Amino acid sequence: xxxxxxxxxxxxxxxxxxxxxxxxxxxxxxxxxxxxxxxxxxxxxxxxxxxxxxxxxxxxxxxxxxxxxxxxxxxxxxxxxxxxxxxxxxxxxxxxxxxxxxxxxxxxxxxxxxxxxxxxxxxxxxxxxxxxxxxxxxxxxxxxxxxxxxxxxxxxxxxxxxxxxxxxxxxxxxxxxxxxxxxxxxxxxxxxxxxxxxxxxxxxxxxxxxxxxxxxxxxxxxxxxxxxxxxxxxxxxxxxxxxxxxxxxxxxxxxxxxxxxxxxxxxxxxxxxxxxxxxxxxxxxxxxxxxxxxxxxxxxxxxxxxxxxxxxxxxxxxxx
Amino acid sequence: xxxxxxxxxxxxxxxxxxxxxxxxxxxxxxxxxxxxxxxxxxxxxxxxxxxxxxxxxxxxxxxxxxxxxxxxxxxxxxxxxxxxxxxxxxxxxxxxxxxxxxxxxxxxxxxxxxxxxxxxxxxxxxxxxxxxxxxxxxxxxxxxxxxxxxxxxxxxxxxxxxxxxxxxxxxxxxxxxxxxxxxxxxxxxxxxxxxxxxxxxxxxxxxxxxxxxxxxxxxxxxxxxxxxxxxxxxxxxxxxxxxxxxxxxxxxxxxxxxxxxxxxxxxxxxxxxxxxxxxxxxxxxxxxxxxxxxxxxxxxxxxxxxxxxxxxxxxxxxxxxxxxxxxxxxxxxxxxxxxxxxxxxxxxxxx
Amino acid sequence: xxxxxxxxxxxxxxxxxxxxxxxxxxxxxxxxxxxxxxxxxxxxxxxxxxxxxxxxxxxxxxxxxxxxxxxxxxxxxxxxxxxxxxxxxxxxxxxxxxxxxxxxxxxxxxxxxxxxxxxxxxxxxxxxxxxxxxxxxxxxxxxxxxxxxxxxxxxxxxxxxxxxxxxxxxxxxxxxxxxxxxxxxxxxxxxxxxxxxxxxxxxxxxxxxxxxxxxxxxxxxxxxxxxxxxxxxxxxxxxxxxxxxxxxxxxxxxxxxxxxxxxxxxxxxxxxxxxxx
Numbered sequence: 001x002x003x004x005x006x007x008x009x010x011x012x013x014x015x016x017x018x019x020x021x022x023x024x025x026x027x028x029x030x031x032x033x034x035x036x037x038x039x040x041x042x043x044x045x046x047x048x049x050x051x052x053x054x055x056x057x058x059x060x061x062x063x064x065x066x067x068x069x070x071x072x073x074x075x076x077x078x079x080x081x082x083x084x085x086x087x088x089x090x091x092x093x094x095x096x097x098x099x100x101x102x103x104x105x106x107x108x109x110x111x112x113x114x115x116x117x118x119x120x121x122x123x124x125x126x127x128x129x130x131x132x133x134x135x136x137x138x139x140x141x142x143x144x145x146x147x148x149x150x151x152x153x154x155x156x157x158x159x160x161x162x163x164x165x166x167x168x169x170x171x172x173x174x175x176x177x178x179x180x181x182x183x184x185x186x187x188x189x190x191x192x193x194x195x196x197x198x199x200x201x202x203x204x205x206x207x208x209x210x211x212x213x214x215x216x217x218x219x220x221x222x223x224x225x226x227x228x229x230x231x232x233x234x235x236x237x238x239x240x241x242x243x244x245x246x247x248x249x250x251x252x253x254x255x256x257x258x259x260x261x262x263x264x265x266x267x268x269x270x271x272x273x274x275x276x277x278x279x280x281x282x283x284x285x286x287x288x289x290x291x292x293x294x295x296x297x298x299x300x301x302x303x304x305x306x307x308x309x310x311x312x313x314x315x316x317x318x319x320x
Numbered sequence: 321x322x323x324x325x326x327x328x329x330x331x332x333x334x335x336x337x338x339x340x341x342x343x344x345x346x347x348x349x350x351x352x353x354x355x356x357x358x359x360x361x362x363x364x365x366x367x368x369x370x371x372x373x374x375x376x377x378x379x380x381x382x383x384x385x386x387x388x389x390x391x392x393x394x395x396x397x398x399x400x401x402x403x404x405x406x407x408x409x410x411x412x413x414x415x416x417x418x419x420x421x422x423x424x425x426x427x428x429x430x431x432x433x434x435x436x437x438x439x440x441x442x443x444x445x446x447x448x449x450x451x452x453x454x455x456x457x458x459x460x461x462x463x464x465x466x467x468x469x470x471x472x473x474x475x476x477x478x479x480x481x482x483x484x485x486x487x488x489x490x491x492x493x494x495x496x497x498x499x500x501x502x503x504x505x506x507x508x509x510x511x512x513x514x515x516x517x518x519x520x521x522x523x524x525x526x527x528x529x530x531x532x533x534x535x536x537x538x539x540x541x542x543x544x545x546x547x548x549x550x551x552x553x554x555x556x557x558x559x560x561x562x563x564x565x566x567x568x569x570x571x572x573x574x575x576x577x578x579x580x581x582x583x584x585x586x587x588x589x590x591x592x593x594x595x596x597x598x599x600x601x602x603x604x605x606x607x608x609x610x611x612x613x614x615x616x617x618x619x620x621x622x623x624x625x626x627x628x629x630x631x632x633x634x635x636x637x638x639x640x641x642x643x644x645x646x647x648x649x650x651x652x653x654x655x656x657x658x659x660x661x662x663x664x665x666x667x668x669x670x671x
Numbered sequence: 672x673x674x675x676x677x678x679x680x681x682x683x684x685x686x687x688x689x690x691x692x693x694x695x696x697x698x699x700x701x702x703x704x705x706x707x708x709x710x711x712x713x714x715x716x717x718x719x720x721x722x723x724x725x726x727x728x729x730x731x732x733x734x735x736x737x738x739x740x741x742x743x744x745x746x747x748x749x750x751x752x753x754x755x756x757x758x759x760x761x762x763x764x765x766x767x768x769x770x771x772x773x774x775x776x777x778x779x780x781x782x783x784x785x786x787x788x789x790x791x792x793x794x795x796x797x798x799x800x801x802x803x804x805x806x807x808x809x810x811x812x813x814x815x816x817x818x819x820x821x822x823x824x825x826x827x828x829x830x831x832x833x834x835x836x837x838x839x840x841x842x843x844x845x846x847x848x849x850x851x852x853x854x855x856x857x858x859x860x861x862x863x864x865x866x867x868x869x870x871x872x873x874x875x876x877x878x879x880x881x882x883x884x885x886x887x888x889x890x891x892x893x894x895x896x897x898x899x900x901x902x903x904x905x906x907x908x909x910x911x912x913x914x915x916x917x918x919x920x921x922x923x924x925x926x927x928x929x930x931x932x933x934x935x936x937x938x939x940x941x942x943x944x945x946x947x948x
Binding site: 393394396398402403404406408409435436439440441442443444445579580581582583584585586587588589592594596599601606607608609610611615625628629632633636637 | 675676677720723724725726727748749761763910911913914917918920
Binding site: 031032033034036037038039040041059063064113121123206209211212213214215217218219227231239240241242243271273274275276 | 389
């Protein structure tokens with residue numbers, strides 16, 4: 001069933017690639033790496049034979065637009081990819097007219113970590129996605145799980161799976177988790193409500209594993225500075241010494257830079273080789289922006305961002 | 321290093337391992353693979369540490385015992401009249417024991433030695449750790465699907481570089497002492513061991529000879545690979561990798577061989593220190609000059625540098641290949657840049 | 672326990688000379704606080720430390736015959752050089768060196784020398800020429816033609832020395848600027864154009880080049896036109912460095928490290944290296 005879906009998807013995208021005279025198409029291709037697909041820049045319609053879409057298409061493809069791509073580019077977008085593109089448009093990193101967006105109603109992505117926990121050594125071809133379930137072929141026979149239970153944490157509280165303002169809205173895949181019931185603000189709420197020292201201890205404990213590989217920064221579709229504050233040496237805000245002060249400084253600063261911009265795609269979280277729940281640690285800022293400004297990033301490219309725009313009725317309680 | 325003529329095998333019951341490590345830790349600076357968060361990394365022994373010998377390979381390489389992520393090379397103090405005093409790194413002669421590292425990580429030490437001891441002036445801080453190092457290696461029962469150590473000339477039970485090889489068996493561990501240094505390390509702990517009975521010994525021997533349960537492709541011919549990479553240095557293949565590379569440090573930090581570093585000062589008026597820390601050829605600022613000029617300014621330059629270094633420059637300079645087949649970069653790369661594909665691309669007909 | 676690889680020698684600044692009209696190049700004269708000056712030869716470089724800021728790479732500007740002190744000319748560029756420029760006589764800095772290979776003086780013996788330099792990189796050529804002009808070295812080489820260009824006349828380094836060299840025997844000095852001022856009587860052209868115009872006799876010559884990459888790039892074809900063989904053209908290369916001893920991994924040109932295998936390469940060697948790095 002999902003093979004038919006992929007074949008139809010390829011033909012639809014190929015047709016658009018040719019018709020629109022695009023220079024490139026950014027989507028996903030299979031890889032030999034267990035439970036992971038490769039983001040791929042397809043440069044001709046023929047190459048699309050290799051395109052796939054499944055529950056492992058976790059990489060936010062907006063990230064591949066952040067260095068001002070030349071020409072007209074097609075992008076296969078899920079809800080979060082589309083929202084990140086809106087932020088890039090707001091920040092004039094990409095021109096809407098250079099993009100041809102094919103929106104895919106996102107079925108919710110699967111957590112590689114959860115699956116590997118449950119099935120050590122699991123390979124991609126042992127996983128079959130269908131309807132609201134995921135079936136894993138094991139040596140002891142197939143095991144069927146609820147897709148909802150295997151979702152990437154960020155997808156469990158996503159209410160924007162269907163990308164809006166796209167040139168082509170594709171049909172829904174024949175596999176999808178039911179609509180999310182959780183709310184992101186509710187998810188990060190407990191962290192915000194912790195007593196200060198307990199929250200500090202949580203941050204210190206989680207961040208103690210950070211190795212400063214900067215994968216969270218580099219995968220973020222919205223981190224596009226040519227020179228990150230981490231690399232500035234006049235003044236040197238931090239050093240690369242792997243110590244709590246530097247690690248904390250890095251994350252707190254990146255966190256502040258994401259305020260009002262983060263679309264909660266969760267890339268920073270799943271990419272972390274140390275499994276630091278960055279989405280949650282950074283999430284209080286997103287929740288605060290939602291509460292203070294009734295603003296959710298990436299929903300509308302024509303709106304100003306709350307933290308780069310002054311309005312007379314901005315909340316000012318903190319000024320006292 | 322003196323290797324003993326015949327390996328001397330002793331058996332440690334599984335239940336005695338904790339007490340053994342505790343006793344060993346009194347005699348040396350002991351590093352063991354520990355569960356930290358959801359991962360496993362090699363860290364100095366602590367009573368409360370969660371030993372983990374099961375993750376294959378541990379998602380952090382063992383290289384940090386010889387080449388720490390961050391190390392202080394010296395401290396300086398400045399008095400009020402501006403005079404500077406330099407305080408060098410402290411040194412010790414205490415043995416440094418690495419427990420439970422697999423053969424891939426230990427083979428990688430050859431490559432690190434080639435850089436830090438043989439390439440030019442020996443790196444004194446690396447050498448003082450290397451000279452202290454005694455290795456209790458771990459026979460690897462369950463290579464992962466992404467492991468390819470045999471293709472790179474190693475094997476799960478390869479004992480090269482180990483002072484003791486520890487073979488996991490149902491009831492416990494067979495310790496095969498391979499060098500005098502290994503013998504000296506555990507001699508005072510003889511009471512923990514019993515003689516290996518013939519059945520146990522033959523079980524271990526069978527495991528050792530079995531090799532990898534699922535070798536992934538044929539052994540790499542490094543001379544041919546080097547020639548092919550050199551000849552293919554302008555192939556569009558590199559662009560296809562660069563197109564998706566994020567430029568993060570995961571692959572280099574996870575690699576047991578990668579050893580690029582930087583030197584940075586941390587200082588205040590009264591004093592400070594110079595540190596050496598892991599750096600990565602994949603970071604765009606790695607080669608960026610004060611003028612802004614960057615000889616490896618494009619992602620493709622950096623991707624090429626990483627793989628050329630591993631399969632071309634190292635070999636050209638008579639150093640070991642820059643890959644031991646542990647597969648960590650394969651499983652950890654967020655965009656599936658797969659070093660096995662690089663090998664297969666330039667060594668077609670294999671795999 | 673031998674000397675730790677990365678611990679520098681402490682040096683005291685004994686003089687600071689403001690070299691150019693733009694006041695952004697200072698020459699620091701340093702005397703060891705620990706031990707002796709490690710023997711070095713022209714073309715080699717060192718890592719200078721400003722404690723608390725870090726290290727950066729500089730070619731020796733002094734000549735080995737100047738035994739009491741070493742000198743480095745430092746242009747204000749980034750964090751380290753700015754801090755260094757703030758230090759005055761009496762301050763303590765660190766030195767790791769010499770590093771890299773020197774000019775292969777044996778290959779200059781009995782030959783004429785064409786020396787081509789531009790801008791701030793001239794400092795390492797000053798070391799070479801000052802050394803070759805000593806009584807002990809001078810008889811070993813033939814005629815020396817020095818080509819040296821800067822953007823404007825006030826930017827020449829070592830002006831007093833240049834004036835002395837102009838009068839030296841068997842030495843031709845060819846200075847040029849990109850833009851003249853009212854007092855400038857010499858040529859106004861880029862260095863490669865001047866080399867081409869003067870067309871020094873190359874029949875028994877070797878060439879030495881050190882300067883900004885564009886100058887090197889456009890001088891090489893001129894030297895080839897003058898029939899210099901690639902193995903007789905010596906180039907001093909620059910790349911970002913940290914360790915200076917071939918370990919840290921950033922300054923390689925293909926399999927060679929500029930810090931360890933260079934910084935002096937022949938044109939022939941450079942051509943044999945891959946063009947990717």
